[in-house]
Amino acid sequence: MRGYASILLLILVAVALPIIILNLSRLLRPSWPSAAKYATYECGIVTTNEAREKFSVRYYLVAVMFLVFDVETVFLMPWAIQMKELAVFGFIELGLFLFLLLFGYGYIWSKGALTWE
Amino acid sequence: MFITFALITLLGALGMLLQKNVVVAGLCMVAAFFGVAGLFVLLANPVAAALQIIVYTGAIMVLVLFVIMMLNSHEEEAGAARPVQRWLSLALIAVLAFAAVKLVLASAGLNALAVKGAEMPQAMTLQKVGTTLFADHLLGFEVAGLVLLAAMIGAVALTKRNL
């Protein structure tokens, strides 16, 4: 589509820049490898176990909540732009929509899904 | 241009299927979503492209990556699926692909395009989305709110035991 050519160009330039920089530095920099240099950093001691451990389920919960509210915002965007024309009707509409969401929000709050300790 | 984005989408999807490393597979999926967003822009629908990136790559893929990292399982999947399953899935894919092509070819939009020739559609805007949403799909809008509520409660119910 017309106008988006600039964005395409921007992507190309933005990708090309790190490629150029990294290759330039590959030409310039020294390389004296040794085993210790390539070890994973763990405050000076030898790395013990695997770093990719299982994480708390809370992160998953945060991601789901984010997804729900993100979709909600997406629904509110066209509404917000039409608000001037919709006036009172739009406000009632929003009230209904938000009531449902706030109900859920109150529920997850009361269940302690938003609490971290 | 279309070929480029279609290739990105297809390669992303294939990469996702064939990659052994789950995180790389997830990133391939992000690439596929970007290809689809590019296709949306070519179809004069930048709104759909932006929303696609906001919702799919911005939220859903983050969720998927979180789940991958939450589990962080190192065990390889146990062997290949049984041959019966493989043949069944292939047959199902073939039927679905055939039906999809058939549907697209029979759709009114394609016929209209063939008749009118090269008339470019106006670019989609959020204003137009809003007008249709609040004139014709009001019930759907409220139902969407209900579905989101169900999603929230469902997520809590799934994880409650572990909190």
Added chain:
Amino acid sequence: MDKLASLLHTSPAIAWMVAKLVIVFAGVFSLAAVWTWVERRGSAMIQDRIGPNRAALFGKIKIIGLAQPLADGIKFFFKEDLVPHDANKGLFWLAPFLALVPALMGFAVIPFGRSFVSGGQEYHLALLDPGNGMGLLYPLAIGGMAVYGVLVAAWSSNNKWSILGGMRSSAAMVSYEIGMSLAVVALFMRAGGYDPSEIITAQGGTLWKVLPNWNIFHQPLGFIVFFTCMFAETNRLPFDFAEGESEIVAGFNTEYGSMKFSLLALSEYCHLMTASALMATLYFGGWQVPFVQDPSVMLSVLSFLVKMLFFAWVFVWIRWTLPRFRYDQLMHLGWKAMLPMSMVNLVFHAWRMSQGH
């Protein structure tokens, strides 16, 4: 512009597009580099230290250490590049790209000056012309991509500190994105459109004859939410949980060195520039000049730059003034304060509009 176009054998439109591309790209990138220097001088000023003052061009010209970013860049070029053996090589290389590309792209829709007409053609001072149909959805979408740089850098390093930093900062970024988008939705409502140029136009004129008609005076609560969320989105103190150098070494970039580290660091500053520009555009009238009806093009660009650099400075200022939050406090603030505040802001303004204000 026409002369330049004929010199290059292209149409003015294409020449103008390339010119804008150079302005935006080089502008953001070089400002980000300069801001590493501003940050260090600023920290020295605020915390009564000395800061970089020795770097000199040709061993003579010192100018309060302004050559420091240059010297840093040269140093990074000559540093040995290490990829840990336990790391995932491909993703380790990919992460700087995932961080830098969205950071450089975010600026594209923001108008940095008023449009002008020359030779019967209208020129817009924004890389993506207004009326493109993507408007402010574009920075929101690109901003959401920033998570991947941190997450991939963290995961591919296969280092405990990196993964801790990456997980907690991506969860924080994601939490604060909701408050940010809801604050922006309230602005859509006021402007009746979602194109940055429409939002800027809606901020022209004066309010009660004494204040400029900026959104901050209409939606102060929205601004507070947006401002706070921007710190979480750019991973800056008080919310810099990606790095948190006093807790988890250097967080997601612990294993990164040489040019790859420098790209990650630069992407943070590019995000900072985009965030400042967004704040100036959304809440402080963009290129509008207070109490001036129709500013000239140069004046409008200057006005925008002043506002943007002011906010970029605020980022530095706050970083060296406030201590870091605790993680549970951060999540509480995001989910139990920012989200309800942005909702209240939205509902209040919807009610006001439904009453015909």
